[in-house]
Amino acid sequence: MEQEWWQKFFDETTGQIMFHGEAWQRADQSCDSLVLLLGLQPGAKILDLACGPGRFAIPLAKRGFRVVGLDSCDVYLEQARAKAQEQGLQIEFVGGDMRAIPFENEFDAVINVFTSFGYFERDKDHLQVLKEVHKSLKPGGRFLLELINRDWLIKNFRPRNWHEYPGFFVLEESAMDFARNRIESRWIVLKGAERKEYTLSLRVFTLAELLELFAQAGLKVLGYYGGLRGEPWTLEANRLALLADRAASP
Incomplete structure (x- = not known):
């Protein structure tokens, strides 16, 4: 079977481009806002879905959260494990496909940031990701999706x-x-x-399409914003962040 584009795109070279030093700094700086937006309690357990080399997982673990990172790229997972070990952090980094998250009722929060959503050809696969997020959250757990604003x-x-x-x-x-x-x-x-x-x-979504997908997956949208700092969403915002919690079964 022919590989999908995302199975060939993510490697050491593209990682050096996307995850350069300034990108790590920006992620670290936005973690406190992300924590506030999610309303996380100290020591909460977080799944960083499509974690890459740990750009968000590592600063969140430094802040005392229990973090699991899941990604399909072995190169990034190796880099993430090495960086966590270097900094003395206990983070579980797991290889896998976001359409089959190997956890159930496990997390206080799931994050999927930096436009790591929309990879698949069929929208039923994107819905499947959201259903897996629902399954992996504890009752009342929250989900934060952050991606490019299609209208912008x-x-x-x-x-x-x-x-x-x-x-x-x-x-x-x-x-x-x-x-x-x-x-x-x-x-x-x-x-x-x-x-x-x-x-x-990359599949790019209107806000209305995302709200419909969230509803189908049993994720109740609590708000949408122009970024991880919780700024108001407008057509001029280049990012879109949706905050939801686990509602009834999908």
């Missing part, structure tokens, strides 16, 4: 972008497929004489 993206859409990172140049070519509500991108990564290409196909 369309208004500010640029088909070509250059980005410079330490040691890298990245040319990003993108097209919006309105029939499927997906952004199709190609990354050309230049590192010295080395050239790599990656493709990305």
Whole structure:
């Protein structure tokens, strides 16, 4: 069976681009706001869903929370385990698919941040992720989803972008497929004489679509915001954060 785009996209190179030093700093700085938004009690147990190399899991564990990280990329999980060990933190990092979360009634909170939602071709798979989140939460547990604001993206859409990172140049070519509500991108990564290409196909959601998916999964939306700091959501906000808790069974 042919691999899906996300199984080939996430590797050491794209990790160096997405998780550079400034990105770690921003994550650390936003953790206190995230904790406030979720209303977490000291020592609460959190699942960082699509945790990558631990950009949120590690600062949350430093703040005394019990953290489990789940990701499908072995490279990122190895990096996360090494970083946690280096800092003397007890974090369980688990390999897996977010459509089959291996926990039930386990967590006070689940977070899925940095547009780690929308990877799949079929919306029934996105609904399945949310049902798995519901299953993994304790009764009354909360879920925070944070991703790009589709309305802002369309208004500010640029088909070509250059980005410079330490040691890298990245040319990003993108097209919006309105029939499927997906952004199709190609990354050309230049590192010295080395050239790599990656493709990305991301489902982008309207607020109304997300509210419907949450309702179908038994997640009761408590509020939506323009980011992890709980700022008001508007069409001008480049991020969208939804806060929900576990309601009745889906």
